Amino acid sequence: MERAITGFSRDGLADWFATLECGHRQHVRHKPPFFNRLWVESEEGRAAFLGQPLNCVRCDRLELPDGFVVYKHTPEFSEQTLPAGLRRDHAIKQGSWGLLHVLEGSLTLHIHGAEHQ
Known part of the structure; x- marks a missing residue:
């Protein structure tokens, strides 16, 4: 899934990683011939990639x-008590994640922009 780069930092081995809008971090090493990312070696190069997917x-x-x-925690819901808003399109605030626990039965979840269903 494509996510915008929001920043850069170094790890304990001094390798660069990008912080993504989703909160994940991903290494962006320049290690030819496997990874050709010369741009990561300069401050100007990294700045040019901010916002890039x-x-x-x-x-x-x-x-x-x-x-x-x-x-935030929500109460447990059953099929009968699940709010109508959760039965339709539902979104959480930008930068947030949701964690669902299905205690009994099954749930069909469609994630917009994801290949998973």
């Missing part, structure tokens, strides 16, 4: 970003 494989796998913390 990068494929986020962790979003493709529906993984929560490291370090995210719970800010």
